[in-house]
Amino acid sequence: MSDTSPIAASGLENAPENAIVTGKLADNERLKGESNYLRGTIAEDLKDQITGGFSADNFQLIRFHGMYQQDDRDIRPERAKQKLEPLHNVMLRARMPGGIITPEQWLVIEKFAEEHTMYGSVRLTTRQTFQFHGVLKPNIKNMHQVINSAGIDSIATAGDVNRNVLCTTNPVESELHADAYEWSKKISEHLLPKTKAYAEIWLDGEKVKTTQEPILGQNYLPRKFKTTVSIPPNNEVDVHANDLNFVAIAENGKLIGWNVLVGGGLAMTHGDTATYPRKADDFGFIPLEHTLIVAEHVVSVQRDWGNRVNRKNAKTKYTLDRVGVENFKAEVERRAGIEFGPSRPYEFTARGDRFGWVEGFDGKHHLTLYLLSGRILDYPNRPLKTGLRKIAEIHKGDFRMTANQNLIIAGIAAEDRDAIEKIAREHGLIDDAMTPQLKNSMACVSLPTCPLAMAEAERFLPDLVHQVETLLSKHGVPDDHIILRVVGCPNGCGRAMLAEVGLIGKGPGKYNLYLGGNDIGTRVPKIYRENISPDQIIEELDWLIGRWVGERFEGECFGDFVIRIGVVEEVKVSKTDFHAPPKLST
Ligand code: SRM
Ligand code: SF4
Secondary structure (H helix, E strand, C coil), X not given: CCCCCCCCCCCCCCCCHHHCCCCCCCHHHHHHHCCCCCCCCHHHHHHCCCCCCCCHHHHHHHHHXXXXXXXXXXXXXXXXXXXXXXCCEEEEECECHHHEECHHHHHHHHHHHHHHCCCCCEEXXXXXXXXXXXXXXXXXXXXXXHHHHCCCECCCCCCCCECCCEECCCCCCCHHHHHHHHHHHHHHHHHCCCCCHHHHHHCCCCCCCCCCCCCCCCCCCCCCECEEEECCCECCCCHHHCCEEEEEEEECCEEEEEEEEECCECCCECCECCCCCECCEEEEEEEHHHHHHHHHHHHHHHHHHCCCCCHHHCCHHHHHHHHCHHHHHHHHHHHHCCCCECCCCCCCCECCCCCEEEECCCCCEEEEECCHHHEECEECCEEHHHHHHHHHHHCCCEEEECCXXXXXXXXXXXXXXXXXXXXXXXXXXXXXXXXXXXXXXXXXXXXXXXXXXXXXXXXXHHHHHHHHHHHHHHCCCCCCCCCEEEECCCCCCCCHXXXXXXXXXXXXXXXXXXXXXXXXXXXXXXXXXXXXXXXHHHHHHHHHHHHHHHHCCXXXXXXXXXXXXXXXXXXXXXXXXXXXXXXXXX
């Protein structure tokens, strides 16, 4: 493989001139290409007990198997002082399309977390799955075998592939949810890598030579790729954070097809204006029978036209901005042999979880629990993990993880409601003192496990929310809320770049403050203050909330208000507006 030529061997005949970025390929391209379909030397590395880590390329390759090598940053300096290598361990992220898990599976993962991880927690993520943090090398293979025996795997939850497919969780609306969930599983299966490397390495599966990856290609995708299935009016999955979105269109309560939205994504790099959060574009309507072929060819066009030279500009959102939305769409149509129809009308009106009890279309009951940052542990006076274990022991329905890091105990018979609510209350899983503000606040993991964190997020959130609650009370609106999200760095894992108030870590104790997203997740916010401390954040929010309460129109959300009064300008087209300096008013 030449390091200056494009990887794509096909799909070039109709490509616009700038479809292929030439130049020295990113090193990840070499390591994927040489990996023998994601095997590398992981199996050999696993036997090396001299180090707790993975060497060279395997450090990256284990991601395709759903793991990241980490170490606890709180204890890193102390270990360095003692001349010890960092306490290497892995974080595992499971594959769970639509976030549904049975009580039996829950008991298995909870037991593993308790007995074999450094932190003992099960961490629900913003993409409807769970993570174990702190699994030491001798336990890794066992971990895969344990979760696999419960029917769970971690294939392609990280790396340059299609990740866990999200699906609107709340099962109350109609049969639409059941249908949408089935599609999320089909899409996930269809786009999975076909290599048997996972089974071979972790499950002692038969060695089967892989000869091709028909959809992803030998070098897999240029970068991570994310897909959702959503059911309006709920935008809980935050479609604009994702490369590919199937928005359900129904007639007479029956799912008939999708509007397909392509090219969303939230990450950026501080100081690099060639990177920015971007909303997805609406390609139009397709009937159900075109779902898999369209998914396949949005992926294949991105596979062939995505930037393999610069990983910071490699996601689908940048490919669209480089080649043009119409060119990308036309190529998907040509390869899939379909035409997108005109978009069908739909509306998002919410994206929060519906906390507490709701009754479903089938007469079953569902209980949505708020779990601060999705971290399930036994805290003093709030033994959340024990509570969920007790619920799992008697629950006959399922558990559904939401894209807001929360959990729905779903499918409860009327006669079991009281018993489950009693356990939830006794273990702090339901607490009537939780405010709407708390329930609409979210943070990414950040320190101590995330190697990319620049500032605290999950550990900063409780104090921050408490202060915002105090401001709302001070201004006389204790039951109102603002969509508030904090992330420890501009990668944006807690989706701050779709929040009304988004905080992005800049350095220890310092954040950039973004304002002007909306409450339904259809607008990217813009920077308002740079590099400020928690006290300065509260000072700014104090006067802004005061004005919002005093001057807002009826029902006007905070994000709409700050744009209307000119605190920040609206981001309409990310590429040009997001980094543009504010226009000076004359
Ligand atoms: Fe993320 C990398 C955690 C959702 C954008 N993300 C990471 C890593 C693995 C750090 C690393 O590369 O070593 C973090 C591990 C922290 C830890 O200790 O657990 C991490 N991301 C998370 C989770 C757990 C945050 C959470 O609090 O729930 C989410 C797991 C999702 C999942 O289950 O698959 C998570 N990450 C997201 C999202 C939100 C979403 O997808 O809805 C985004 C923004 C959307 C997007 O992709 O644009 C996101 N994570 C990133 C990026 C930037 C990607 C880019 O386009 O440049 C990175 C860094 C990277 O890939 O180089 C990253
Ligand atoms: Fe880590 Fe940054 Fe993602 Fe937070 S946003 S989990 S700090 S990569």
